[in-house]
Amino acid sequence: MIESIEQVSYHILVMILPMVIYHLFIKEDKLNRKKFISFLFGTLFISLFLTMTNPVLFSDGYHYDFRVIPIIIAFLYDGVKPGVMLVGLMLMYRYWFGGNGFYVTLVNYFIAAVALILISRNFSSYPLRKKLYSISLFFWGIAFTRAISLLLLNELAQLISMMLFSFLTYVTLLILVLIIENLDIQIVYKKQIIDSERLNTISQLAASVAHEVRNPMTSVKGFLQLMKTNDNLNEKQMKYIAISLEELKRTEGVINDYLSLAKPGKEVKEEIQISFEVQSAIDIITSYTNTHNIAIFSSIEEGLFIKGNRSELKQALLNIMKNGVEAIDSNGTLTINTYKKNNNVCIEIIDNGIGMTKKQIQNLGTPYYSTKIKGTGVGLTITYNIIKEMNGTISVTSKKDVGTTFCIELPLLMINATAVYDKAEVL
Known part of the structure; x- marks a missing residue:
């Protein structure tokens, strides 16, 4: 019993210690983590190798380790390709290790990899509670599948050992997830301090x-x-x-x-009809697009209202539209869509210009940063500050030589949102 406790303590140590070192000294952001080979991948590989080298033996024929932890984290925090690569390395090491059960492991982890790929699609956008819920559902789904197998084999004594080990594995997994989430928060806070x-x-x-x-x-x-x-x-x-x-x-x-x-942001906020302000910004930018032979297309939903500063909102819209025109240069299209999205108003500004890399998108809104040769990097900083003061968010998607989409989301004024809903019912 004491030997088993020591073995389990070893596995907990080889999971947590490398991640603590990674947290303290590497501080890798999300963008660098998504590279095919990253510091996080190296950390997870070390943990995987150490946990598989010295498995816990509760009884003959039943070996336990924590290999599922680095594989889950690899898929959800490092990316699909690193996750698949780590599963491949695990299977090769398992085959070299020998013993019965290789093909069972192959089938199990193929199914697990498919499930993790599906979970990872929107995982990064989830709030922490939903992330923990998704991970818990996946982990205990695997654990209960093993439990059913042991029940069918009438291995009741082994079932207790397996469930106890699964619980310790689950707690260790949650600790590592919280370490990574804490690291992400620290990186965001550090960036905000530098920007301030x-x-x-x-x-x-x-x-x-x-x-x-x-x-x-x-x-x-x-x-x-x-x-x-x-x-x-x-x-x-x-x-x-x-x-x-x-x-x-x-x-x-x-x-x-x-x-x-x-200058400090104005605290006075007023009711703003989005369709009017967006159309007004389009009218202003049209003279600029005409000189560049750029066509403007728009789809503006009526009856949407927000609360904020009218002139500052127009300034933010014009800054993004002007950047879109300059990214196209000439003979392109600028598309503006405005619509209701859940309890928000979404304003999309789409251009088919030169596009941006992921690194450039990450730096948008940073003072002094600009992708333009003659840019000062101030316009978008102002834009991001204006939208932030209005409790809104800006998300950017872009592809080189294809174009860029800016999506501004602002809280919908709920009183008017009800009126819009009633109007839609009548129509």
Whole structure:
């Protein structure tokens, strides 16, 4: 009995210790974890190898280990390909290890792999409670299948040992899941702290520099406009003045962006009819798309209302639309869809431009980060802050050389949502 306790303690140790080291020293984010070979995969492989090398022997013919733990975590937190690869390595080691039951293991883990692939499809978007529920359902489904097999074989003594070991395995699995979830939260918090520090730096910079820069700019702009009225200027001189005025206008826009980022958000919120504001933003951006030969298509659901700052919402929409136009460059399409999604209003802005990589998407909204050559990285930072202040979210999907979709979700004003529902019933 004491020997069995020592063996089980060993298996718990080889599961938890590598993951604690991974948590303390590696701190791998979700994007890097999804690579085919990652630090998490290496950590799980070490745990798998150690647990299979010294299985717990309760009685002749029945060996137990914790191999299911790294396999579950690999599929759900590392990705399908690393999960399949880890199952393959486990089966090869099991075959080399010898003994009876290899083909039973092969069939069992093939079925388990299929089930884990299905669970992993939307797993990352689940809240923690739903993740734990999915993992528990899968794990105890396997455990009860084994229990039924032992009952059919009339192995009642072995059944008790198996269920006890399954419970210890389950507790260890939950500990590892919580370690990874805690790591993800820490990485998010760290990113938010860095972003807050950058925003604070921008605020101080904008407050101290903007006024000093604007004064000489206004003077230069005024003199250039006076010079432009001179009839004695030749065509080349007029061209140079026009270019100078255009660059001053662009510089003024950059300063306004920094000031918008620096000023605190307005607390006064009003009822906003989404269809009106989206159509208004489309009307404004149309003149810009016409110069680039870009067609705009829209599908706007009527009767949707939110609460927020009207001018800031329009600014956020125009920032994303303008980025979409610049990503297309010319001869493309910009599509805007607005519709009700559960208890939210969803605004989709879709372009068929150059697209972005996963790394670029991850950095969107970060101060100073821009995918454009002449971009300042401030426009999208402002946009993300505006939507966040309105209790909304922005999700981005993109593919290189195919296009990008921005989806803004804002809480639906429930009073008006009821009116919309009644109207739909009448129609």
